[in-house]
Amino acid sequence: MSKVLSLGEMVTAVPPGALVSFGGGGMARKPMAAVAALAMSHTPVRLSVFLGGPDVDLMLGAGEVQSLDFAYVGFDLLGLSPNFRRARESGGLPVVEWTEAMYIAGVEAATHHVPFMPTRSGLGVDVLEVPGHPFRRFPCPLTGETLTAVPAIRPDFLFIHATEADRAGNVRITGDGFLDPYLARASGTVFVTADRLVDQLPPDLSEHETTISRLWVTGVAELPRGAAFTAVFPQWPLDYAAAGEYAAHCGDAGWLRDYAAGLATAEPAR
Amino acid sequence: MSGAVGTAGAAGAAGEFTVEEQVISVLAQIYRGQVIAVGATVCADIATRLAKALYAPEIVLMAGGSMAGYDCAATPKALNDEWVASPSSVRGSDWIETFDLISAGKYAICMGPVQVDRTGSCNISVLGDWRRPKVALIGARGIPDDMVRLEELTFHVRRHTPRALVEKVDFRCGLGFGPERDELGLTLGRPGMLVTDLGVFDFDEHGAGLRVRSLHAGVSFEQVQAATGFELLAPSGKLPVTPPPTEAELACIRDEIDPLGVRRLDGPEAGPALLAELAERERELFAIPGARR
Numbered sequence: 001m002s003k004v005l006s007l008g009e010m011v012t013a014v015p016p017g018a019l020v021s022f023g024g025g026g027m028a029r030k031p032m033a034a035v036a037a038l039a040m041s042h043t044p045v046r047l048s049v050f051l052g053g054p055d056v057d058l059m060l061g062a063g064e065v066q067s068l069d070f071a072y073v074g075f076d077l078l079g080l081s082p083n084f085r086r087a088r089e090s091g092g093l094p095v096v097e098w099t100e101a102m103y104i105a106g107v108e109a110a111t112h113h114v115p116f117m118p119t120r121s122g123l124g125v126d127v128l129e130v131p132g133h134p135f136r137r138f139p140c141p142l143t144g145e146t147l148t149a150v151p152a153i154r155p156d157f158l159f160i161h162a163t164e165a166d167r168a169g170n171v172r173i174t175g176d177g178f179l180d181p182y183l184a185r186a187s188g189t190v191f192v193t194a195d196r197l198v199d200q201l202p203p204d205l206s207e208h209e210t211t212i213s214r215l216w217v218t219g220v221a222e223l224p225r226g227a228a229f230t231a232v233f234p235q236w237p238l239d240y241a242a243a244g245e246y247a248a249h250c251g252d253a254g255w256l257r258d259y260a261a262g263l264a265t266a267e268p269a270r
Numbered sequence: 271m272s273g274a275v276g277t278a279g280a281a282g283a284a285g286e287f288t289v290e291e292q293v294i295s296v297l298a299q300i301y302r303g304q305v306i307a308v309g310a311t312v313c314a315d316i317a318t319r320l321a322k323a324l325y326a327p328e329i330v331l332m333a334g335g336s337m338a339g340y341d342c343a344a345t346p347k348a349l350n351d352e353w354v355a356s357p358s359s360v361r362g363s364d365w366i367e368t369f370d371l372i373s374a375g376k377y378a379i380c381m382g383p384v385q386v387d388r389t390g391s392c393n394i395s396v397l398g399d400w401r402r403p404k405v406a407l408i409g410a411r412g413i414p415d416d417m418v419r420l421e422e423l424t425f426h427v428r429r430h431t432p433r434a435l436v437e438k439v440d441f442r443c444g445l446g447f448g449p450e451r452d453e454l455g456l457t458l459g460r461p462g463m464l465v466t467d468l469g470v471f472d473f474d475e476h477g478a479g480l481r482v483r484s485l486h487a488g489v490s491f492e493q494v495q496a497a498t499g500f501e502l503l504a505p506s507g508k509l510p511v512t513p514p515p516t517e518a519e520l521a522c523i524r525d526e527i528d529p530l531g532v533r534r535l536d537g538p539e540a541g542p543a544l545l546a547e548l549a550e551r552e553r554e555l556f557a558i559p560g561a562r563r
Contacts, residue, residue: 074408077312077349077535077545084406091402097395101369101415120373124445124454125414130400175352176336177364208338208362233338237350237558240549244542 003169005219010191011037014157018045023160023180025051026076027238031161032228034193036263050103050179057081061256067094071103082251102150109152110186122148158187161227165194169214172201175233177210184216191219193226289467290533295515296465300424305378306330311426313536314380319344319527338362347532353558372419380424385439388480388500389446390461390473393439413443417459428536430466432499448477468494479503484512
């Protein structure tokens, strides 16, 4: 059964107010073409991203984000995210700041179909001192020690960019998989863009690669360089020139609109 | 290159070295044993490689932080590290195992906080009020997690200024020494060594303040005090000079683990122009695929 979709079909499936997540991390393997298409569809969504980069930046710059959950947003060696800065510093964006281990625990709660996961994180730090956070300190029912409950993270939609996928929806990620395989199991609908679609994934995958079964995947689209300037090992190192250009101009709404429009329509015929 | 701060000692014939090389030499001392070694600043990252190459072959390096390249060799530091380091890695891993290893204490990290205060609390999340920050930085990341799982945290502050070394951090990603830590019964995540471009420091275990352990060559106590946003603990005698990097360390840094000069990104030249220059040279030096379309 073919799960091949167009990028347009993927983004029109996302209704306003949906909880949307993106795979990858920082400046690596961000599904930028899908992000751009989503931003251009003018659908305001709630975002939950483990390690945000230009994906979160672009959505915020386009003004289509109702709220943001994150453990990190930044451009790694290229510095801070301009549109994240502006959104946060205006005080108007509802945010939940997670830690990395708490975010992972939230995704695991979702994959285990339980409402929360206990974690040790949160003791003595301000992540639990800010208004509106969803975490609770509680005594362990077995030992009595104080732990932190983090709620399950269940994205309605997850967008991932991968090196390769087959038409049935099996996915192959080369390089760091970040939380993508776990997020896929936690999410209602999983859309994957891939540098190439193949009839069958290679039989000799190395242990350095991550795969996701078609059982977790809703749709796939072939989008060569769908991660734009972000790194996709081993084919596309981070394009520092293009990333630097993005960082320098993304705060300009007109420039960002043109950039997103260019990315979103770069879809090749299949 | 950034200005030389001193001359390497012992061997005599030694040349000059930069403050970044001094910092790398100091930080290389924290990575020992059966642990993943991680450095959150460029110098700290290079220090993990220096430790692996010269002192602690048993430590586990990741391919520039990529979970897909666990246990790689002390390869040269690059911007696109995964490309240079991955081929030497033993196996792949993932973020779940990494946090399991952190939970087991099998992890040594040097962080790069934007603010550190006199008790050793640290901050990479926001400057100003969290609800409406003056500057939104990057978020708390894994610091609160490491703080309740690892025995000790090390800090590298690239530029020692009163804005980085503050009386009280604006947002606590990690908790320093003092009554609050004692009341919580928190014994893990103790602030350990702090290394800056001026010296090496540690924190009083009762929260009384920051002590100078040593000053880098040519730096005075008065100079450090003027660059610190609170009063330093008074030195009890003449302060030692930070041991300079050895000839072997300098040769390893310059020829083996950072021939590209990525360590300059932690120095005064940091900025888009330097990054572009390094990105251009990286492709020739390491045969990384051309990035332009």
